Structure formats: structure tokens, C-alpha cells
Amino acid sequence: MKYNEFEIISNFFNKHQKIDKNLIKGIGDDTALIKIPKKNVLAISTDTLVEGTHFFKNIHPKNLAYKTIAVNLSDLAAMGALPKWMTLSITMPKVDSEWLKCFSQSFFQILNQYKITLIGGDTNCGPLSITPSVYGLIKGSKTLLRKNAKEGDLIYVTGYLGESAAGFFLLQKKKYPINIKVRNYLIRKHLNPTPRVSEGIILRNFANSAIDISDGLISDLGHILEESQCGADIELNKLPISKNLINNFKKNNYFNWSLYFGEDYELCFTISKKNIKKLNSAIKNKLIQCKHIGYITSKKRGFNLMQNKKKINFKKIGFNHFDVNNF
Numbered sequence: 001m002k003y004n005e006f007e008i009i010s011n012f013f014n015k016h017q018k019i020d021k022n023l024i025k026g027i028g029d030d031t032a033l034i035k036i037p038k039k040n041v042l043a044i045s046t047d048t049l050v051e052g053t054h055f056f057k058n059i060h061p062k063n064l065a066y067k068t069i070a071v072n073l074s075d076l077a078a079m080g081a082l083p084k085w086m087t088l089s090i091t092m093p094k095v096d097s098e099w100l101k102c103f104s105q106s107f108f109q110i111l112n113q114y115k116i117t118l119i120g121g122d123t124n125c126g127p128l129s130i131t132p133s134v135y136g137l138i139k140g141s142k143t144l145l146r147k148n149a150k151e152g153d154l155i156y157v158t159g160y161l162g163e164s165a166a167g168f169f170l171l172q173k174k175k176y177p178i179n180i181k182v183r184n185y186l187i188r189k190h191l192n193p194t195p196r197v198s199e200g201i202i203l204r205n206f207a208n209s210a211i212d213i214s215d216g217l218i219s220d221l222g223h224i225l226e227e228s229q230c231g232a233d234i235e236l237n238k239l240p241i242s243k244n245l246i247n248n249f250k251k252n253n254y255f256n257w258s259l260y261f262g263e264d265y266e267l268c269f270t271i272s273k274k275n276i277k278k279l280n281s282a283i284k285n286k287l288i289q290c291k292h293i294g295y296i297t298s299k300k301r302g303f304n305l306m307q308n309k310k311k312i313n314f315k316k317i318g319f320n321h322f323d324v325n326n327f
Contacts, residue, residue, distance in 0.1 A: 008095065008123050013088065015108050020084065020117045032119035034085060039140055043081035045072050046133040057128075061103035063191040064130070069110045071214065072134040073195035074265040078212040080144040080204025081136030083114055083197060088121035089131040114197065144203060144210040144269070149228035153208055153270035153296040156279075158196050159289060160242040161217060163189040164264045165257030166249060178248050186244060193265040199288045203269055206278040210269035216262040222303065224270065231301040234294040236312065259305075270296055 014027050024033035036042055049071070051057055055064055069086070076083050088107075111118060116134070167190025170176055170183050196212070203210060209228060211220045217234075225232055236255065245254040269290075271279055282288045294306070304311050 008100065013104055013107075013118060013121065015104070015118070017108070017112065017117050018115070023085070023117060023119060026117065026119040027121075032085070032087070034119070034135070037137065041138040041140075041143060043076055043079050043136040043138055043143075044133065045075035045136075046131065047071050047075075048129060048131045051128040059191075061099050062106040065103045065106035066110055066192050068107070068130050068132050069114075069116075069134075070193050070195050070265060072132050073114065073197055074193070074212040074214065076134060076136040077196045077200035078144060078210050078267060079136075079138065080142060080200045080210070081138045082201060083116050083134055083136045085117050085119045085135040086111065087119060087133045089123070090121070091124045091126040091129045093126065093128060138204070142204045144200065144207060146209055146211055146224045146227040149209040149224050149230050149270040149296050150272060151230060151296055151298055153272055154276070154292055155221070155232060155234070155268065155270050155294040155296060156290045156292055157213070157217070157240055157266055157268050158199055159194075159264065159266040160240045160245075161213070161259075161264055161266065162241055162245055162254050162257035162261065164193060165190075165261035166245055166254070167191065168261075168263075169249075169253075169257075182244050182248060190263065193263065195265055196267045199267060199290075202282055202287055203267070206275040207269045207271045210267055213264050213266045213268055214262050216260040217268060218259050218303075219262070221268050224268070225296075225299075225303060228296070229299050231297040231299050231303055232294055233297055233301070233304050233306050235309075236305055236307045238291065238293045240291040240293070 022035045022037060024035055026032050049055060049064075049068060055067065068088070072086070073083055108118070163186055167186040167188070170178065170187055171190065176183075200210065209224050211224055213220050217239075221232060221234075224230075239255070239258050241254055241258055245257070267290075279288075279290075283290065297304075306312065
């Protein structure tokens, strides 16, 4: 069955969702209208995901729908924002009703999980690409920015690093010998990363700076250092690497994955020593899982990898996320 643009929207994306009290007008008009609550800041993030660059041609539409939302929510999490609304634009080579049905069902399942309302978007014909934009709210001036890291801050990372890269590796190396439960877990970590939304909202109350790890720890922490005009010492042995990686892969692999691959969508943040008690309280109450990996230093000292408090030259393997030879 053939659909035009408006029929695609009507049949697959104009779904009944819980009414948002701040939404004046959503899908069905030329623009969406939103009322911003008093003493709130509007946070906006957008990403374009292109077939062959950000996802493979054979990715299941359910997983693509998840990733479409997760990558944007991770950006909001890094700012400490509460996600509220989303727009979605899809360019498709042809109209595939079964693909759209599966994609939209998964899409709304995840939106409803995070209490996000779809308020508009667009459809077009061309190579498959998806452009979501997500909008969130931040109360008052409690916003996490990259530019506020201070010399002496402690550097932390949530969750584990390198698991997404391991999942990607296993998708390519189907005969790699590994326990099936571990294999499936790591593949899910690549296909369905968890955006640290609740952690970001907690951290905005006492962290100095933050960023989500989408391009790799070295690259993303580097953005904080550049914006804050600081340096950093990272202790290699303190990186949060799970037993799933340590017990199943070579050390060189999982260190490279943890430092350079990205797509873990964990948060890297800095916090002053005076606020450590607040962080420890959040950890104790199981509101956040994180690990201390280093310190913010002076810009003059630069960005250093350390092992047992000594500077090391760690050989980086250059990564192209879709080049299996990098593994």
C-alpha cells in the first residue's frame, strides 16, 4: 500500500500520548507551540543519523528507533536537562509500511518510557537518514556546561567504558568464542545504550562540568579541557572496565575501546572536593554508579595518561566505527 507524506504521519506517527500541560499545539499545524514554565531554561539537541555512517543498512528498525532517541537524550543528560518533547524528520528511499510500523511502535514505546511527547517533524524521499530533535527543561541556573571544570576537580565516569565497542566487535566477528549471555549483553550495550538522564539531573546540583561520551573518553573529555582551559591526568588503571571485557578480550583492545571508540553514552563529569560528600551520598543511595579516574590540572600541564602515577605513551589505534580492521 502506498502512502503520501500526510498518510505516513497519520498512520504511524500521530499517536495518542498523554497530554502535556505545557504543550499548546503539537502535530497537525504548521508549527508546534510550547509554553515554557517560569524559571526554566529550554535545552535543545539535534542529531542526524545517516545509513552507512551512523548505522548499518541491516539494522533492525526497533534498534534504530531506540538509538534515534537515546543519542539525543544523552546530550540532554550531559546538561542535566529533563526531556519533554521531540520532533522527528525521516528521509526514506521508499515507503515500507512494515518497516515504519515496527520503527514507530518501538519509537513510541521508548518515548512513553521517558514521558516525552512527539510534537512534529517531516518526511521526505531519499537515502535513509533520521533527524531527531529533543527539547528539555532545566530549572533555574543549575546547568551542566563543559566550560566550568576547575583545577583540582576530580574526574568521574558513570557506568563502564568500552562495552559498546565490544558489542560492535561481536556483531562483526560472529564466530568469536564467548559465552552467549555475555555476547548478547554486549551487543545490547551497543544497540541499546542507556542515556544517563536521571544521573544528569542529580549531577547538575553539585558537579562543575559534564559531557556525554559519544566519541570516546579522550575526545570528549578533551572538549571539557578545551572549553575550561585546563589539563587533566587520567589514571589508566582506574578506568571503569567491566569483567565482561577483562575476561574475554585482550588488554590492548579493551583499553583502546574504553579510551577512543565511544558510543557508550556514559557521562564524564568533574566535581570539586568540597562536593564529594554529596556525590558519595548519591552513590550510597544507588542513585548513580560512577568511578573516579583522574584530576583536572593546569592547562600548562596538558592532557596526560598515567599508570601508577607515571606518564605513559599509550599507542592509540585510530578508529573508524565501521572499519572491522581496527579490531
